[in-house]
Amino acid sequence: MLPCMRTTLVLDDRLLRQARKRAVERGLTLSDLINEALRSMLAVQAPGPPPHFRMITFGERSTAAGHEPSDFADALEDDDRAVRRL
DSSP: OOSSOOOOOOOOHHHHHHHHHHHHHHTOOHHHHHHHHHHHHHHSOOOOOOOOOOOOOOSOTTOOOOSSHHHHHHHHHHHHHHHHHO
């Protein structure tokens, strides 16, 4: 059984040059540098789902306004009529 797996990566030329330079500076092979970088990146917890968003609204829950200006105008008129009856 092999202790590691060979694979082919397609890297941006500039990124590869930077990686090779960094590997030489640190006395590592390119493979060791890439393994280290992947381990480091994968160790960071990915952010979870965003928190639940709750829209704060006012008025009766049963009334729902549409998304067109005329729908908003109609909903406002209905609210005004309801207030006048009070």
